[in-house]
Amino acid sequence: MxxxxxxxxxxxxxxxxxxxxxxxxxxxxxxxxxxxxxxxxxxxxxxxxxxxxxxxxxxxxxxxxxxxxxxxxxxxxxxxxxxxxxxxxxxxxxxxxxxxxxxxxxxxxxxxxxxxxxxxxxxxxxxxxxxxxxxxxxxxxxxxxxxxxxxxxxxxxxxxxxxxxxxxxxxxxxxxxxxxxxxxxxxxxxxxxxxxxxxxxxxxGKLLLCEEKDQLLAEYGMLHCAAHQLEAIDPDAVIYRKSSPYGVQAIVKRQAVPDGLPLSPISIEELFVFMVKEER
Amino acid sequence: MKGLLLKDFYMAAKYCRTYILIGIVFIAVSFAGTSGENMFFVFYPCLLCGMIPVNLLAYDERSRWLEYSGTLPYTKAQIVSGKYLVGIIVQGAMLIAVGIAQAARMNLAGSFQFGDFALFMATIFAMATITSSITLPFMFRWGVEKGRIAYYCMIGFVCAAGYLGSVFFTGGTQLAVSRGVLMALLCLAGAGVYAISWFASIAMYQKREVA
Known part of the structure; x- marks a missing residue:
């Protein structure tokens, strides 16, 4: 029940x-x-x-x-x-x-x-x-x-x-x-x-997402890479991106990231903050 | 329901004990004279007790109890009824005290007549119920602050109606009713107004979103 x-x-x-x-x-x-x-x-x-x-x-x-x-x-x-x-x-x-x-x-x-x-x-x-x-x-x-x-x-x-x-x-x-x-x-x-x-x-007032926490943490990751490397990833898999002179920081769906790119775990707080910023 | 009443009695014991003290002092002062000039001291404690449920509601709103009570297993009708039951209990107790004092006062003056005494009690019963009966429905609907404004407007309206009535009926009209009928009318009016107010408060509070 x-x-x-x-x-x-x-x-x-x-x-x-x-x-x-x-x-x-x-x-x-x-x-x-x-x-x-x-x-x-x-x-x-x-x-x-x-x-x-x-x-x-x-x-x-x-x-x-x-x-x-x-x-x-x-x-x-x-x-x-x-x-x-x-x-x-x-x-x-x-x-x-x-x-x-x-x-x-x-x-x-x-x-x-x-x-x-x-x-x-x-x-x-x-x-x-x-x-x-x-x-x-x-x-x-x-x-x-x-x-x-x-x-x-x-x-x-x-x-x-x-x-x-x-x-x-x-x-x-x-x-x-x-x-x-x-x-x-x-x-x-x-x-x-x-x-x-x-x-x-x-x-x-809108539900952005509702998922199992472990699923969320397994699904998303933080990618630090060069701008051209991010371009190669399916845009639908990129939740948020932030550019700086040193490269790009992006929240992405792990599955869409090719092997070899530096993908680090993301916290729920980071995921939420980035999603809200993206919505804005 | 038991929890609601207990909470109100804890609060009344804390916040409204001065009302009880004032009531006792006024009753005692009413013994100072044996004629009609001290009637104010007899009426006032009952009017004061009529304000106790109103004050408890104001304290509830200030402490955000009204919001919290929405999370507890009470219906809105029970939350409203709690205040009316407290009103019946405190006003009933004060009526009994005033009644005993009045009977003793009339006896001491050698003027005790059951008919006069009963009419007197019916009058203060009707007066005592009016205060909270008018105020509570507005407060349950719009909150204490707006409810007070509505109450003052109502008082203004009643005063204006009274003034207009006195202008139109300057000759004075004698009510051709017996003391018994008058007494029954007063009791019915007091109880009726209280009952109508009770149902109105429940209906109004059902509509209110307390959050």
Whole structure:
């Protein structure tokens, strides 16, 4: 079963539109949504949850249409938004009690365990927390009610590198269960590169590509060569090119490159940046 | 639903306790006189409690809880209903407190009559429900800031209507209804306005995209 299926999802605002987005996230997998500010990542997550009304298209979450019994679906979905919107006066203990009254499968022991792991104080109100601490509390709530799907909108924003690494590891542990899946958006592409099985690039509301990460890394490479050498390669295989007095730097499909040319691996971040530049 | 109510009570205990204190002080002050001149001190705590759900909604918006609650297993109708239930509970509690105080005050003055007392309670019940009933639907539809503007416009409209009414009916019209009927009308009006407001808020919040 697929954890999430999005088909032709469309939503228009006066200054932006999400244009026929289609994505499939298989169960047990992690998909990273990569895109610049305003690309449509947060809009996509809010549409999935029914917080925004879609203009067209269908969304299926854990086998159910997102319009039918969304309440039941949300019992099985853990969400972290880019701004964790918990009431400012509540402390972590009170948040636990509120969530125990909210989710049928609330697991207080798991919540306490995550709070302890994150060193979050029990009695301090939420408003005194740093951005990183707020994010950690949001993650603790999302992971303490037996969710099968995590929807994470910039969950590592504001976290220091050590905690970020811990959080990424927690998410990775979460998907050891083959029924668990994650859709995560982030600007920190290195985190996504560690975690994700699938990568989706969004740019100005359009999906540039959606592929398995390993497939992407195997398919594309960075070529450093002379201009005339690049001319010999099929133009359709060249994703991006940048000329300098010392030669040409290009992202190419590996298959199209003749043996002997210096082809180096490319990171997901480089691939995304170059693809967006090419689009512009 | 239980979680929503618990959250609102934590917030009310933190942000609105001064309202409760003011209510208690005003009730105590109302004992200072035994005649009608201190009625303001009896009415005001109930009006104040009517503002508690409105203030909680404002705090929700500020902390972005409305957005976050969209990720939780609640329907929009439940999110709206939470505020109306809190309103019923706090206003109900304050009505009981004011009722006890008023009954004691009338007894001390030797003027207790059940009919007067019941009419008095029906009047403050109707008044107390009006404040939040008018404000909440606008706030659920357009947010707290725009909702407040709509509320002030509504107040202006009501005042203008009242003024025009007084101009056209200068002779004064005596209502030929018994105290019992008047009491029933007041109770029905209070409960009716609250119920209509509740349904209107649900309908308006369904249309709103909170993100």
């Amino acid at each position: 697929n954890a999430l299926e999005i088909k032709n999802l469309t939503k228009s605002f006066p200054d932006f539109s999400l244009d026929h987005l289609s994505l499939t996230l298989p169960s047990g997998c992690v998909m990273g949504l990569i895109g610049e500010n305003g690309a449509g990542k947060s809009t996509t997550i809010r549409l999935i949850l029914g917080m925004l009304h879609q203009d067209a298209g269908t969304i299926t979450i854990l086998g159910r249409d997102n319009h039918e019994n969304i309440r039941l679906t949300k019992e099985e979905v853990g969400v972290v938004l880019d701004e964790v919107g918990l009431p400012e006066c509540l402390n972590t203990r009170q948040v636990g009690k509120v969530m125990a009254g909210t989710f049928r499968n609330w697991n207080q022991q798991e919540y306490d365990r995550i709070l302890e792991k994150f060193n979050l104080p029990q009695g301090k109100p939420f408003k005194t927390f740093s951005r990183g601490m707020k994010m950690k509390l949001g993650i603790a709530v999302a992971m303490s009610h037996g969710a099968k799907l995590l929807l994470l909108d910039e969950p590592t924003g504001g976290l220091d590198p050590v905690v970020r690494d811990e959080v990424v590891e927690m998410f990775s542990d979460f998907t050891r269960d083959e029924n668990h899946s994650i859709l995560i958006s982030s600007h920190i592409v290195s985190d996504l590169e560690k975690l994700c099985d699938y990568i989706a690039f969004l740019h100005k």
